[in-house]
Amino acid sequence: MSNTVTSAAAEFARRQHSPVQRVQHQLHARPWLSPLFLLFVAFVVFFIATPTFLTANSMGILLQQTAVVATLAVGQTLVILTAGIDLSVGAIMVLTMMVMASLARDGGMPGLLALLIGFVLALAAGALNGFLVTRINLPPFIVTLGTLSVYTAIALLYSGGESIQASHLPGLLNVLGDGFAIGGFRLTWGIVVMVIIYAVVGFALSQTAWGRYVYAVGDDPEAARLSGVPSKRILLAVYTVAGLIYAVAAWELIGRAGAATPNAVPDANLQSITAVVIGGTSLFGGRGVLIGTLLGALIVQTLQFGLSQMGVDQQWRVLATGILIVVAVAADQWIRKVKA
Structure with missing residues (x-):
């Protein structure tokens, strides 16, 4: 009897919501809906503006450009x-x-060993971020702002600011830039690896205790701690796993760019954050899904690619990205105010 009364009350409350409130509830429950709609609108607009946008060749290039940013965004x-x-x-x-x-470079070390060392280095860099956040109790923004400068300086000092072309590298480091055709689409192995990363991490977030702990720590760290969640260990694991994922993005970037250069993707931080926020993940933690992040990365690259095809200057493309961030954060704030 009590269940029937509760259901009736919930149904009555739902009917009292205005159309705008219903949309707010839907977006709160399904954060991937808004980026999906935005991506659809972007495709329609750019298809009307430039008929070459939706060709198989253009879509293949768009996916190749998305792979690195989408991987970083995981x-x-x-x-x-x-x-x-x-x-x-x-x-x-x-x-x-x-x-x-x-x-x-030039056979100095086997490609597999160099790849493994790079992965260990990225894992250690992510773990250092996590250590400073969890053990020294520094704010993540300050920690990663500092390590941004440290890691950038080390990269420049180590490389001497010199680029290394693909012709000087073993095949293993370039392999993710190789591809295959499906109809008129040319896809690369980097895209395949990116999809695998999304599948693995998405499964971990949605189907494992570790994933539930990640959401719990983001939603309310103190409540999670009192519930027995090892919050500090979860945070340390998150930053460490993130570092490992950045190493995969580095491998993809070598294949995509055909070179290793210390000045590659200067706006990678901005693009990755934009993809996550546009994808519906809350900056306040505890809410979001990876499919939204993938849609967000596609939106960011679609905007850049479409405006480029229209001949719009780079400055205006950066402006458009900035506006997207502001709109996405404002939408996130509005969605978080949802009331039962």
Whole structure:
């Protein structure tokens, strides 16, 4: 009887909501809906503005350009889900890339060993971020702002500011830039690896106790701690796993760019954060799904790619990205105010 009364009360409350409140509830329950709609609108607008936008060749290029940022955004999503932020994503990726490429240059070291050393380095860089946040109790923003400068400087000092072309690197480091055709689409192995990363991390977040702990720590760290969740260990694991994911992005970037350069993707931090926020993950932690992040990365790259095809200057593209961030954060604030 009590269940029937509760259901009736919930149904009555639902009917009292205005159309805007119903939309707010839907977006709160399904954070991937808004980026999906935004991506659809972007595709329609750019298709009307430039008919070459939706060709198989253009879509293949768009996916290739999305792979690196989308992979970085997976690690960024993990950190933001815990109510943190990682400003060092691009620096860790570039440092890892330069170390792997320098070690393997002209046969100096087997490609597999150089790759493994790069992965260990990125893992250690992420773990250092996590250590400073969890053991020294420094704010994530300050920690990663500092390590952004540290890792960037080390990458420049180590490489001497010199780029290393693909012709000087073993095949293993370049392999993710190789591809295959499906119809008129040309996809790369980097895209395949990116999809695998999303599948693995998405499964971990949605189907494992570790994933539930990540959401719990982001939603209310004190309540999670009192419930027996090892909050500090979870945070340390999140930053460490994120570092490992940035190493995968570094590997993808070598194949995508055809070179290792210390000045690669200077706006990687901005793009990864934008992808996560537009994808519906709350900057305050505890809410978001990886499919939204993937949609957000596609939106960011679609905006850049579409405006480029229209001949819009780079400055205006940066402006458009900034506006997207402001709108996405404002929408997140509005969605978080949802009432039962």
